[in-house]
Amino acid sequence: MFKKLISLDEAKQIIAKNISSRPVGKEIVQLKRVFNRILAEDLVSTLDVPPFDRSTVDGYTVKAADTFGADEDHPRALKLYGQVRIGESPKVSIKKGTTAEIVTGAPLPDGADAVVMGEYTFQKENTVWVLTSVSSGKNVMRAGSDIQKGETVLRNEQMLGPYEIGVLAALGITNVEVYKRPRIAILSTGAEIIEPGNPLPPGKIYDINAHALTAAVIECGGKPINLGIVEDESQTVETTLKKALSTADAVITSGGVSVGPTDIIPKILDKLGKPGVIIEGIAIKPGKPTTVALVDEKPVFSLPGHPTSALSIFQLLVRPLIVAWAKRPAEEPRMVSAITGSKLYAARGRRTFVTVHLTKDESGRYVATRVPLGLSGAITTLSKADGFIEIPETQQFIDEREDVIVHLYKPRLP
């Protein structure tokens, strides 16, 4: 195994060629838990909605033909044969010259094809005088007018929001087949990191990455399994990775494991299964020490220890895969065009990401200004920044007031 830095595009190509982007699977989820999930089947209605002709008003249900020619000067007398109640099968049927009282939402009885609103009638004992003419179907919602039996009402890959959940409920469906959320195991390594919540001993820092990456995995539709900090010892890391690979669809580690001067994670990954490491090192700043492996079909992403690097590489390389595995709609690369507020320098010979803050100038254009990041994972600064600009390996700088693409950290703009 030899170590060779490759470009970001090469890394993307290697990932596209070696790592499957097929969904990880399907599962049945209860209606009440299905919000924001992705439907995994075309859904064909097994019933008419509504299942019967319904009155849309309070009034009297009639044969429309019995009312033809009726107006206030020429009312028609119909014999009242009881009442149709809501939520029940009608106990009457309407014959020529008869009617029944009906309320909004109640099913039309046999023989009836229209409803006359209460205000256009006059009832006296068992006779209802109809003061208007109605056509067949008037004030009636037909069976199947919302959804017809046999109709495809929802499609495979549709996201289930309030409206789609309404459709599922309308069909009486309580178990819904959706795509599984890919399970992503997350672990942090490094002898200097400890879990937040504990007092901070000398020489230690709190683990940031496992927490930030857990949130990032949720954000793009994955199901994080946060394994926390793994002891910085070769055998423990190997055991934890094995366990992670047996329960998760993919694994993300961050931080190196140093035994002497070298990171031993690539060695462990090569040992765990085939083909092992497929990417070791990317010519990116930040993010150089990124290792990608495939262990018996399961991908492992070993991200750098610096939080900014880890999150940037996650967004660029891992997030699109999780979105695909979850069968969520492909995300627009979240970018805006802007002009640079000052000259931006690249790191020599490496693709560089410059973190920027966006403002608007008088003409409404975005101006991207560099946010100084300091030497390392300045996560505070990153949380204030709006996005980043990529300077390719071949370019030494971007001049002031040049057009650039800004990759946004969040969809919302200032």
Next chain:
Amino acid sequence: MFKKLISLDEAKQIIAKNISSRPVGKEIVQLKRVFNRILAEDLVSTLDVPPFDRSTVDGYTVKAADTFGADEDHPRALKLYGQVRIGESPKVSIKKGTTAEIVTGAPLPDGADAVVMGEYTFQKENTVWVLTSVSSGKNVMRAGSDIQKGETVLRNEQMLGPYEIGVLAALGITNVEVYKRPRIAILSTGAEIIEPGNPLPPGKIYDINAHALTAAVIECGGKPINLGIVEDESQTVETTLKKALSTADAVITSGGVSVGPTDIIPKILDKLGKPGVIIEGIAIKPGKPTTVALVDEKPVFSLPGHPTSALSIFQLLVRPLIVAWAKRPAEEPRMVSAITGSKLYAARGRRTFVTVHLTKDESGRYVATRVPLGLSGAITTLSKADGFIEIPETQQFIDEREDVIVHLYKPRLP
């Protein structure tokens, strides 16, 4: 109490005047559950991150002054005084003419102010030859360079995404004060509705609204309490509403409760507390039978039974309040401009919402075409539609190819 239909704008004014939009409260949430919540405090760092000067490379830690003038032809000899390990307090201190081995991330020992990378050194027994000159601070990440003690790192009302969660972890914070998600009780009434999952008896339809509204409440940051279907009986509705008001911050009902020809929900609401009903009926199609009440400061929204009407009124009147109670960022009214694909007619004397589907014409403009809704709650159709156009009470129609505002049901566009 007299019944008077008011306009949508009047309804909005009455709501703004009577119903508080203040957040419902604050609560402490664990770091691992805090994703997508809203921070309820300014957060001031109680520590430097990192808490100590760290080496950013593997090499030898030195007093920079000891290396001045060094190059390959003029190496400087330094006495090796042991090793600084990562994650531990340094056991050595660096005096003039001495050095110690150090790894990336390890704390700088007392007396040292720079690190020479391993490749610019040559070690022989207890002597390290330095082949380059380094300035003070070289290859060192200073204490507090990410976050300084006393610095305000996150602000009240900030949404907690991966980056913000990284900041919390960096500070060792595991309990976070966030705004409470408003608890919204949801119930459906109507003698004809039954819960999905049961067989459908004659005259019945499945409840749609409780399920669709539950999802809609989650979507805008509320915490739904789905009480399901309440028996269509005055005393049961009153008891359920009382219980809902005692546990939730607001209540949404849908469907009428008909005892004879009139809806009795307004009567019950007037009875439960002061001031009672503040809106009874809005001149909107769909959505006319909308009742809004305030029962001892707690709002109750009684939405129409038709799913399209219930969801439209929810989006227009209830959603902005839930967003405010949750202290989530005010949402952009989600609209686009379009031209009408055909003439659109309004319901006489009522503000009308026409559900439309959007396509793009050759010039890239959106064209809004009416989606026929049928007589009632065509929830399937609504799930296919992109949004709606509002026709004011005073207007009878909108002509073909007129400019209109389309209210989008979802942020994503075709």
